[in-house]
Amino acid sequence: MNLHDLKSVCxxxxxxxxxxxxxxxxxxxxxxxxxxxxxxxxxKGDYLYRVGDPFRSLFAVSSGFFKTVLLHEDGRGQxxxxxxxxxxxxxxxxxxxHHVCDAIALEDSAVCAISFDQFEQLGQIMANLQHRFNKxxxxxxxxxxxxxxxxxxxxxxxxxxxxxxxxxxxxxxRHQSSVEMTLRMTREDIGSYLGLKLETVSRLLSRFHDEGLxxxxxxxxxxxxxxxxxxxxxxxxx
Amino acid sequence: MNLHDLKSVCxxxxxxxxxxxxxxxxxxxxxxxxxxxxxxxxxKGDYLYRVGDPFRSLFAVSSGFFKTVLLHEDGRGQxxxxxxxxxxxxxxxxxxxHHVCDAIALEDSAVCAISFDQFEQLGQIMANLQHRFNKxxxxxxxxxxxxxxxxxxxxxxxxxxxxxxxxxxxxxxRHQSSVEMTLRMTREDIGSYLGLKLETVSRLLSRFHDEGLxxxxxxxxxxxxxxxxxxxxxxxxx
DNA sequence: AGGGTACAATGACATAAGTCAAAATCTGAT
DNA sequence: ATCAGATTTTGACTTATGTCATTGTACCCT
Numbered sequence: 038m039n040l041h042d043l044k045s046v047c048x049x050x051x052x053x054x055x056x057x058x059x060x061x062x063x064x065x066x067x068x069x070x071x072x073x074x075x076x077x078x079x080x081k082g083d084y085l086y087r088v089g090d091p092f093r094s095l096f097a098v099s100s101g102f103f104k105t106v107l108l109h110e111d112g113r114g115q116x117x118x119x120x121x122x123x124x125x126x127x128x129x130x131x132x133x134x135h136h137v138c139d140a141i142a143l144e145d146s147a148v149c150a151i152s153f154d155q156f157e158q159l160g161q162i163m164a165n166l167q168h169r170f171n172k173x174x175x176x177x178x179x180x181x182x183x184x185x186x187x188x189x190x191x192x193x194x195x196x197x198x199x200x201x202x203x204x205x206x207x208x209x210x211r212h213q214s215s216v217e218m219t220l221r222m223t224r225e226d227i228g229s230y231l232g233l234k235l236e237t238v239s240r241l242l243s244r245f246h247d248e249g250l251x252x253x254x255x256x257x258x259x260x261x262x263x264x265x266x267x268x269x270x271x272x273x274x275x
Numbered sequence: 276m277n278l279h280d281l282k283s284v285c286x287x288x289x290x291x292x293x294x295x296x297x298x299x300x301x302x303x304x305x306x307x308x309x310x311x312x313x314x315x316x317x318x319k320g321d322y323l324y325r326v327g328d329p330f331r332s333l334f335a336v337s338s339g340f341f342k343t344v345l346l347h348e349d350g351r352g353q354x355x356x357x358x359x360x361x362x363x364x365x366x367x368x369x370x371x372x373h374h375v376c377d378a379i380a381l382e383d384s385a386v387c388a389i390s391f392d393q394f395e396q397l398g399q400i401m402a403n404l405q406h407r408f409n410k411x412x413x414x415x416x417x418x419x420x421x422x423x424x425x426x427x428x429x430x431x432x433x434x435x436x437x438x439x440x441x442x443x444x445x446x447x448x449r450h451q452s453s454v455e456m457t458l459r460m461t462r463e464d465i466g467s468y469l470g471l472k473l474e475t476v477s478r479l480l481s482r483f484h485d486e487g488l489x490x491x492x493x494x495x496x497x498x499x500x501x502x503x504x505x506x507x508x509x510x511x512x513x
Numbered sequence: 514a515g516g517g518t519a520c521a522a523t524g525a526c527a528t529a530a531g532t533c534a535a536a537a538t539c540t541g542a543t
Numbered sequence: 544a545t546c547a548g549a550t551t552t553t554g555a556c557t558t559a560t561g562t563c564a565t566t567g568t569a570c571c572c573t
Binding site: 237 | 561
């Protein structure tokens with residue numbers, strides 16, 4: 038039995054309610070299972086897909102952590118998101134039938150692949166699934182709106198505070214500690230996502246640490262004063 | 276007969292191929308027409324919808340020009356996009372059944388409203404339409420990725436050059452001049468979208484003007500040297 | 514266990530873009 | 544046509560963040 042090519046089974050999946058099948062009935066999930074593709078392991082540092090790869094499947098993160106990177110011709114890169122358990126990868130590729138960014142595992146991970154052709158067919162006979170999927174696409178648009186707000190209108194401290202609170206909330210939603218977290222990405226990755234340089238991120242973390250909002254030891258972060266941190270997300274935080 | 280409440284008819288619409296029905300057969304468009312809601316006029320400065328409004332319809336811009344603005348609690352606002360003829364408004368609202376940004380007409384405009392409930396039903400019986408819509412949602416995600424790149428990794432000059440070229444291309448795609456354009460938005464709007472202050476936008480326009488890339492007279496812009504302008508979009512433009 | 518490579522922290526300094534202010538221009542209403 | 548308010552331009556100055564350089568730390572591989 039090969040871990041790299043295991044059939045996905047949403048029906049018995051522990052994160053079913055965090056993922057694509059959330060809200061579907063047992064029968065519907067069973068139907069979805071019959072159309073699921075394989076399960077796939079991706080080691081830390083490996084690419085799940087790259088710019089230009091033909092688009093065949095959507096991926097649901099089953100375990101682990103990913104980043105998606107948009108590459109600019111002149112070598113610059115922009116991290117457009119970090120994906121954890123239950124989140125979908127590949128939505129950007131539907132438009133052109135090709136992936137337009139790289140997806141890279143930041144720790145040993147596993148994904149469930151969903152053939153998009155089959156998924157669309159299934160959507161035709163399962164209004165619920167299609168509706169959920171429309172919502173997932175819309176949610177991604179909303180998330181990106183919020184990142185635009187962050188990048189376009191916030192100062193560095195606000196950006197980092199938002200980032201940390203968002204990360205904590207996503208952990209909480211997965212029943213993981215939203216107080217102690219280990220960051221899966223480098224300071225440079227955080228900087229890229231937030232439109233800052235790694236030195237700035239490092240300085241801000243030190244500042245939050247010195248001010249007693251966080252305890253930072255390398256990639257281990259402990260949120261000591263969530264309220265105070267949350268206030269730093271906005272201009273008017275006196 | 277009231278312009279404010281005219282039945283939409285995609286079948287005879289001049290921008291049919293720029294809009295939602297692009298690529299559909301005549302029969303399919305006919306079916307779509309039967310499910311279209313009303314046509315609606317929006318005067319310059321008016322809101323098509325506001326944050327918190329319940330989501331009932333998607334809107335296709337039939338004529339005119341809109342901006343969408345995301346409001347932050349502390350009063351700051353971020354423009355998340357400018358929409359012209361054939362583009363869809365309201366995609367962000369599917370997720371929560373409520374609009375999460377304001378849509379404001381920047382000139383006298385008209386939109387076609389599409390009841391989303393009916394649209395989803397139609398998608399169930401018309402795979403082509405559903406497929407196109409998935410692509411439209413994905414395209415919006417890609418567009419926002421590119422804005423994130425712009426806001427997160429580019430310098431002010433590059434941002435403005437990108438903005439102008441993008442605008443020109445969208446005009447060209449609509450068979451409008453991509454050389455002479457009149458900007459529908461203020462310098463402040465441009466600045467908000469690009470994460471810059473209006474003074475910076477003004478200075479950059481003056482600079483491009485002085486360098487002979489553009490002719491700028493208020494909101495009339497003429498692109499004199501498209502190639503040179505296109506080069507300014509990237510770091511390595513010596 | 515040790516040694517090498519990647520990552521992170523910190524200081525000194527540079528600079529792109531922001532801020533504040535004044536003048537110029539445009540626009541729309543009467 | 545005229546005026547008032549909105550928008551744009553431009554200048555002088557400030558500042559947040561970037562850049563460069565150094566040292567410190569952690570992690571991975573044999």
